[in-house]
Amino acid sequence: MASKLGVSACRFYSRAAVPPRFRQQLTRQPAAVSGRRESHGLYNEMDHRPRVLITGSLGQLGGGLARILRDRFGRDNVIMSDIIQAPKEVLQAGPYLYADVLDQRSLKEICVNYEIDWLVHFGALLSAVGEANVPLAMEVNIEGLHNVLEVSRRFNLKLFVPSTIGAFGPDSPRNPTPDLTIQRPRTIYGVSKVHGELMGEYYHHKFGMDFRCLRYPGVISTDQPGGGTTDYALKIFHDALTTKVHHCYLAPDTRLPMMYIDDLLSATADFLEAPEDQLKMRTYNIGAVDFTPEELAQEIRKFVPDFEIIYNPDHRQAIADSWPQKFDFSNASNDWGYRPLYDMRGMCEVMMEALMQVYKPKHKVAELKE
Ligand SMILES: NC(=O)C1=CN([C@@H]2O[C@H](COP(=O)(O)OP(=O)(O)OC[C@H]3O[C@@H](n4cnc5c(N)ncnc54)[C@H](O)[C@@H]3O)[C@@H](O)[C@H]2O)C=CC1
Numbered sequence: 525m526a527s528k529l530g531v532s533a534c535r536f537y538s539r540a541a542v543p544p545r546f547r548q549q550l551t552r553q554p555a556a557v558s559g560r561r562e563s564h565g566l567y568n569e570m571d572h573r574p575r576v577l578i579t580g581s582l583g584q585l586g587g588g589l590a591r592i593l594r595d596r597f598g599r600d601n602v603i604m605s606d607i608i609q610a611p612k613e614v615l616q617a618g619p620y621l622y623a624d625v626l627d628q629r630s631l632k633e634i635c636v637n638y639e640i641d642w643l644v645h646f647g648a649l650l651s652a653v654g655e656a657n658v659p660l661a662m663e664v665n666i667e668g669l670h671n672v673l674e675v676s677r678r679f680n681l682k683l684f685v686p687s688t689i690g691a692f693g694p695d696s697p698r699n700p701t702p703d704l705t706i707q708r709p710r711t712i713y714g715v716s717k718v719h720g721e722l723m724g725e726y727y728h729h730k731f732g733m734d735f736r737c738l739r740y741p742g743v744i745s746t747d748q749p750g751g752g753t754t755d756y757a758l759k760i761f762h763d764a765l766t767t768k769v770h771h772c773y774l775a776p777d778t779r780l781p782m783m784y785i786d787d788l789l790s791a792t793a794d795f796l797e798a799p800e801d802q803l804k805m806r807t808y809n810i811g812a813v814d815f816t817p818e819e820l821a822q823e824i825r826k827f828v829p830d831f832e833i834i835y836n837p838d839h840r841q842a843i844a845d846s847w848p849q850k851f852d853f854s855n856a857s858n859d860w861g862y863r864p865l866y867d868m869r870g871m872c873e874v875m876m877e878a879l880m881q882v883y884k885p886k887h888k889v890a891e892l893k894e
């Protein structure tokens with residue numbers, strides 16, 4: 525497991541903007557990725573690696589994806605962006621820009637000036653935060669999506685937009701939830717994500733856009749989550765290693781699909797690179813495990829035997845009760861070879877190992893079991 529720890533145990537960040545002088549110095553190695561547009565001169569024309577822009581990249585998922593894509597395509601070919609100031613580590617790790625997805629003109633400028641080929645659209649408000657501010661969620665998640673769709677159409681970009689288990693609702697089959705079924709979500713987050721799936725597929729059929737979408741489950745990592753309904757499954761690990769008590773806002777038997785971040789990031793990078801002829805659909809479910817808070821607490825007790833969980837369900841319970849309990853991701857496995865590596869035990873081990881590096885000096889934890 526040790527080799528995997530570095531992937532998720534910290535965030536990866538870079539420097540503020542790429543000045544023109546820096547861009548002119550860029551030289552890149554040839555590689556076999558087709559579909560690269562003609563260069564207008566700032567970059568080496570022999571380089572066929574894609575240049576990728578990630579919006580909303582300072583959240584839970586963006587830094588990790590940037591690191592994987594930089595390993596594959598080169599440091600300077602992956603441009604992180606967001607509307608907040610980046611920490612020093614981000615600024616040192618590669619290009620970082622201010623980019624507001626509500627500003628279509630500046631997105632266009634970035635795509636032209638940096639010769640962007642692929643756009644990964646992570647800028648969003650998650651489920652719990654979205655319910656607390658519906659007008660802002662509509663702006664960022666719907667108007668922001670319209671902007672990236674238009675920019676991608678205009679400049680012939682490959683566009684990746686993640687969706688979520690939250691794109692399903694109480695009328696959907698919940699155990700398991702297939703790719704194609706009833707979707708009547710009850711949150712603005714879910715409504716905006718179904719809208720994103722349908723708009724992307726429409727742009728694919730109408731304009732031939734290479735739109736790709738994965739429906740993610742709750743993502744487990746050591747990082748700070750963005751304000752979703754599945755966030756308890758991250759905080760519980762920190763609490764287990766600090767106070768040894770977790771106050772859970774969901775009921776003990778609330779089952780939700782989840783996956784460890786390393787699986788999610790490799791799947792996303794592989795899906796981005798999958799040849800078009802392998803894709804029978806544009807939107808796929810992916811997942812790995814599903815568990816309840818009580819099952820997760822039991823697993824954590826193998827590492828911290830006196831760990832306690834106290835249940836106080838709040839408004840997030842209704843959201844969780846309307847979401848899938850188990851995801852059917854067989855189409856992703858069959859069509860483009862998706863295979864998660866982490867089961868629940870492996871995920872708990874890697875989380876505990878990573879967080880013990882952070883908390884161990886202050887807290888004694890049971891030895892990891894073989
Ligand atoms: N983390 C998870 O468990 C899951 C995430 N997803 C999706 O994956 C994507 C990324 O998720 P996370 O990294 O977890 O989200 P996050 O909430 O941690 O980060 C979102 C980022 O978007 C940025 N943002 C907000 N308004 C913006 C604007 N106007 N312009 C540009 N950026 C803006 C925020 O500053 C933040 O850094 C989202 O679309 C989310 O819906 C889907 C399912 C599960």
Ligand SMILES: CC(=O)[C@H](N)C(=O)O
Nearest residue numbers: 650651688752753754
């Ligand atoms: C599953 C998600 O989309 C996200 N983590 C949330 O809980 O809102």
